[in-house]
Amino acid sequence: MLHNITSYRIALLGDPEVGKTSLAIRHCKGTFTNTESFFATAGVGDFHAVTHDNGIKLQIVDQATGHKLARISSDYQYRNTMAYVIAFDQSNRESFERIGSYWMENLNYYLKENTPVIIVATKSDLSKKVVSNEEAENLASYLSEKYSKNVTYFGRTSAKNNVNVSSLFYSVVNSIRELMGCSPIYSTINQAKLETEGDCIVFFNKAHQGKRDDQFFQCFRSTELTGSETLAEILKHAAKENNRSRKVCVDLGWMNEDGTITKDAPQPVKDNDPSKISSLATYLLKK
Numbered sequence: 219m220l221h222n223i224t225s226y227r228i229a230l231l232g233d234p235e236v237g238k239t240s241l242a243i244r245h246c247k248g249t250f251t252n253t254e255s256f257f258a259t260a261g262v263g264d265f266h267a268v269t270h271d272n273g274i275k276l277q278i279v280d281q282a283t284g285h286k287l288a289r290i291s292s293d294y295q296y297r298n299t300m301a302y303v304i305a306f307d308q309s310n311r312e313s314f315e316r317i318g319s320y321w322m323e324n325l326n327y328y329l330k331e332n333t334p335v336i337i338v339a340t341k342s343d344l345s346k347k348v349v350s351n352e353e354a355e356n357l358a359s360y361l362s363e364k365y366s367k368n369v370t371y372f373g374r375t376s377a378k379n380n381v382n383v384s385s386l387f388y389s390v391v392n393s394i395r396e397l398m399g400c401s402p403i404y405s406t407i408n409q410a411k412l413e414t415e416g417d418c419i420v421f422f423n424k425a426h427q428g429k430r431d432d433q434f435f436q437c438f439r440s441t442e443l444t445g446s447e448t449l450a451e452i453l454k455h456a457a458k459e460n461n462r463s464r465k466v467c468v469d470l471g472w473m474n475e476d477g478t479i480t481k482d483a484p485q486p487v488k489d490n491d492p493s494k495i496s497s498l499a500t501y502l503l504k505k
């Protein structure tokens with residue numbers, strides 16, 4: 219099994235103006251330009267690239283304006299594409315219908331059986347919504363069956379308001395990882411949204427299970443955790459020594475390599491900051 223894959227190439231497809239370039243730029247650069255569409259995407263196709271904090275590299279092939287799908291087979295940009303994202307604008311019905319009538323039909327020709335194809339709605343900030351989530355989900359199942367391919371619907375995103383953009387790309391990467399038998403990775407950006415101690419424990423245990431299943435991490439010490447620990451106990455354990463719990467907390471963006479809490483950790487993690495707990499025993503006594 220390939221456990222050390224850290225570089226991913228995916229391609230963005232969809233009608234002109236649906237917001238493909240904006241999605242890629244939002245994820246890779248963290249910005250959004252409202253004024254004009256990116257006609258600069260005039261060549262064969264652009265690359266956008268980002269390396270996440272966890273070392274995962276993502277290359278996004280952005281389809282050029284007027285790009286003919288027939289070139290996917292020959293364009294060097296599209297070689298080794300591990301997943302395709304087909305975007306439609308939720309305020310433009312035609313861009314949705316063209317997924318079935320044009321994009322999928324043409325892409326199918328080059329697509330390997332398992333390669334993930336993820337349909338995504340853009341511009342969720344607009345109040346005009348002419349395609350429901352249910353309809354998009356139905357389209358995905360219909361196309362999966364029709365072509366015997368791995369087509370799913372992700373949901374709505376907004377590059378403008380930065381809604382669900384990083385989770386879209388993490389979800390795409392995780393679909394690829396799943397095929398390879400690799401455990402999922404998590405966006406550190408989303409950790410800030412964990413609001414309760416319970417959320418944090420669930421998230422930690424999920425990531426921990428992933429690491430435990432991943433042979434690559436067998437070199438890390440066993441953690442003595444049973445899965446029923448409180449957040450304070452988890453953090454205390456992670457801070458104590460360089461073990462697998464710490465590795466997970468670092469990957470989640472909760473902890474620095476030296477075992478101290480990072481400034482971007484979710485509030486419940488900060489509240490249980492192990493550096494503020496003199497010892498686990500006294501902490502538990504206080505509870």
Ligand SMILES: Nc1nc2c(ncn2[C@@H]2O[C@H](COP(=O)(O)OP(=O)(O)O)[C@@H](O)[C@H]2O)c(=O)[nH]1
Binds near residue numbers: 233234237256342376
């Ligand atoms: N309201 C809104 N407009 C967007 C969003 N994403 C892109 N746009 C606008 O849609 C137009 C086309 O965007 P672009 O990224 O160039 O689309 P592409 O042709 O698919 O690459 C531009 O005017 C963008 O400013 C979004 O999330 N919300």
Ligand SMILES: [Mg+2]
Binds near residue numbers: 240280
């Ligand atoms: Mg573009």
